[in-house]
Amino acid sequence: MNADKNTKKVCKYFTIFEYEKEQEYLRQMHRSGWKLVKVTGLTRYHFEKCEPEDVIYQLDYNPQRTEQKEEYIQMFADCGWEYLQDYAGYSYFRKPAAAPGSDEIFCDDESRLQMMKRVFKDRFLPLFIILSLLLVPQFIGSLFDGDAAVAVVLGIMIALYVWVFFTAARQYFKYKNGRR
Secondary structure, three states: OOOOOOOEEEEOOOOOOHHHHHHHHHHHHOOOOOOEEEOOOOOOOEEEEOOOOEEEEEEEEEEHHHHHHHHHHHHHOOOOOOOEEEEEEEEEEEEEEEOOOOOOOOOOOOHHHHHHHHHHHHHHHHHHHHHHHHHHHHHHHHHHHHOHHHHHHHHHHHHHHHHHHHHHHHHHHHOOOOOO
C-alpha cells in the first residue's frame, strides 16, 4: 500500500491463459472501490480509490493489432468499452456492468479459442523452443557433470515451465471442447 491512501499497488500473477481470473479480480477490486489505472512491471497493478461500482473488465490478446490501433480501439468504444492500456500483448478494456450491450468482448467460444491460439503461437511456442533447446540439454549435461547446484536450479526452471504448459493446455482444451 502506498503512503497515499488514494492509490494502491498490488503485485499479483496470472498465467497467460488465466485472463478470465484476472478480469474477475479487477472487477472485484472495482466493486471494493479500487479502479485499475494501469499495469506495469511484472504484473504490478496500480489502483486508484473510487466509488464502489460493478465494472466489467475484459482483456483481448492480439499484439498484431498495432497497425490498426485506432480502428481497433474505436470498434470497442462503439460497443461501450473504455480502452485502458496494452500490457504484455493484452489490451485492457472496461465498462460499467449496467451499460447496454454485451458483458463480454467475445461473442462466442470460437473467438475465445482464436485468441488462445494467438497466445499459444506468440508465447508458448517460443517458451517451448527455449525449454527444448536450452534448458533440457543444460539440465542433462549438469546431471552428467555432477554439478548439483546447476541441476537443481535448472530442474526448478523446467518444473515451472512444465506447470505453465500443463495449465495452459488444460485451459486451451477446455475452450476447444466447449467447456468454460
